[in-house]
Amino acid sequence: MDFMQISKKDFQKFVENLIQSKEEVVGVVKKGKHFAYDILEKSEQLCLDYTETILPPKKYFLPVEETLLKYKTGVASSYEATYGKSPKVIIGIHPGDMAAIALLDKSFSEGEKDSHYLNKRANSTLIGIYPTQSFPHRFSNSMIEKDAYKAADCFLVDLGNDYGIEVVTEKGKKIASAMKAVAGEKGLNEKIAQAKAKIKDEVSMPFSRRELSEFLHNKETHAEWKKRAEKCFSCGSCVLVCPTCYCFDVKDTVALSLQEGERKRMWDGCMLEKFANVAGNHNFRKLAGDRLKHRIFRKGKYIIDKFGMAGCVGCGRCSQACVANIASPVDIVQELKK
Amino acid sequence: MKPKVAFFDFACCEGCQLQIANLEEEILGVVALVDLVEFREVLTGHAPEYDITFIEGSITRPEDEERLKDIRKRSKILIAFGACATTGGVNKIKNLRNLETVRKEVYQDDWNKPHLNTAPTKAVDEVVKVDYYLHGCPINRNEFLSVVKDLAMGKVPRIPDYPVCVECKLRENECLYDLGKTCLGPIARAGCAAICPSNKSGCEACRGTVPNPNKNAMHEVLAKRNLTVEAIIQEFTMFAVNPEVSK
Amino acid sequence: MYPEKSIYLPQVATITKANMMTKVDRYFEFELEGGKDLGHKPGQFAEISIPGIGEAPISISSSPNLKGKFEMVIRNVGVVTNALHNLSVGSTVGVRGPYGTHFPMEKLKGRDLVFVSGGIGLVPMRSAIHYALENRKDYGRIMILFGARDITQRLFVDELAAWSKQSDIEFLETVDVGNPDWKGNVGVITTLFSKIKDFHAANTTAFVVGPPVMYKFVIVELFKMDMSKSNIIVSLERHMKCGVGKCGHCQINRVYVCQEGPVFALDAISELREAI
Incomplete structure (x- = not known):
């Protein structure tokens, strides 16, 4: 990994030039009192000093709704695959979200390769940034280890007047040279390490991710699931804001002429009541407690066991989004520990 | 043969039918799919039977129950259309209080005149069998179009059974x-x-x-x-x- | 552009035979374009679709040895299956697959086989039964146990009749609810087990496919007959929406049924609480 450096002013100039070059550039912007990823129209909109965005950046690779196939209604020979576009550059991804993209990369390329996701992913350069503000629900440090570096092309680290840059990939090298970043002075990597450690997580998982997987073993019948679920709305908010969730529903929609249509996939969530329904209205996860347990096991056990990567990246969005205030994985694990 | 479609209204503001009348360009697509045979707000025709009937409004008088039952008999598919029809809607607030009090409050000295008679509010499915529900105050035009398309293709319409939070999150609202x-x-x-x-x-x-x-x-x-x-x-x-x- | 073609893009198949088997179950024979084989193994499924209506996972009912075509029996339970029921010979559909695990017929050579299916569970089971009968000398005893809710729910009635007469098959059948026209056994499927004589548990593999409620009872019965978990093979029903291990709808605990199932040895899933 190379360490480089750029002044904040020059970085903004680079972003402005990128926008002017007609490439689609996405970055973190203010949204009311919150933050969101959006297409940048001018560089001033970019806000890298943020707590957390409402939705994670996965929406650019696994859109909320995405057309997979087009067809003429009823004509099986007319099926045709369609591939959406993704931004050229995404700026400002926190390490947790970056680790989540690494997990999505793994899931969509393992076994049957999902070209709809992978095409978009290959098109984008990802510029991360280490958090400059604390977020009360974040516990990424205890979850993600080095996973963020499996997806990031480069990471920015706020050094006051400058950004330190960790250059991770060839794409990262290219973009660092495009922004005219300079090779780091002596001691830059120490300065970067110090700056990265400056913002501490306010909560933390009491286990490493491997320990968590082992801890959850045999916790399936714990009374906490049922008890906690008494307050659950099954509204799906916790999974819809989650950067590592990639479940989807598939639906056909046709034009008003009925002559042509599209097969689309859209985000879905295992916390919603009907998610595990099969024919005959039999539901394999009928109780909210079973669904809550499934979510935590998926985040804390199944994914790490299967892929060796974090199933929960500790971004804290679920805790923030849960109106009933029961979604926090840290709180749940603390209760299970008692 | 295009399905024969009718709209009827009971106790309501007719705002849901207005949503259809205001579809503008898409209304042409709708009439290409279905044969609108009865729709007081936009045309004057009548027909003895209907393939698809939309009922707007809640049922608040005994004579309305009879009218609705007659429409049901003449309809293959009956759809409760808008909040008043699907749940009773705002009109149901009336049921919280004594009927006489309500009548006096609204009609004052005339409260006891027979044509101002009223009964506890009912949703459409409290009077007749309802096949599908198009919820909302007012209904959502896109949902209406998707139900029309589904029925024209012989599909069972997909009415959402998940909460508003889902759609709110997908729009990335605060x-x-x-x-x-x-x-x-x-x-x-x-x-x-x-x-x-x-x-x-x-x-x-x-x-x-x-x-x-x-x-x-x-x-x-x-x-x-x-x-x-x-x-x-x-x-x-x-x-x-x-x-x-x-x- | 990423070089792989879309995993959601179906092939085209034409319906070459179709007839109602019960009030709700319709039999189909499909032919892929150019008479290609689907290339499945017994127990696998495929995603069948109609453009504009949608896609649904359906078990394959024919043996891989039926060349140039494949068979399915589709129950009318939803939007897609209802639309499939309205299609007739000559119509085309989309096909993705085959997907999922299969009955390990190769590994079971020399063993006794008992096929226990309830209702529509006979549909995937039939692919394994046909395969076993086509390779009859590779296997020991072949016992087929089939239960339907009542006589109107029986599937493949001509084949059931043929199996009942075949001397190298031990065929037992029951209906849950009797009827004056029915001369056979009445009662749930577990009532058939006591009719099996000289059962050698150690040398037998059991296949179990049926409605969700059936598994627990049948498995208890098999345990009573000294069957071990490793010799019991089940096929589980879930809604495999994508078929390729992504969409999450078929997930049982850690397992994606469309990838690691639908066919499982019981010992491989006994720690999965949501499985049965």
């Missing part, structure tokens, strides 16, 4: 609870694309609730926002979400 407001989104039925929360206005559950709403949890959440019992009941009352108000 959660109103994070802005110090209240919202029935966690228990309210979706299908509206979260239009009210998207405009910073709390959801009032005009589409009724999801099939298994966690009302206790909703009470608890609202109580934590320092709402009084009266205020909580009010939150639940607008569209007959309160179990004491709905059937």
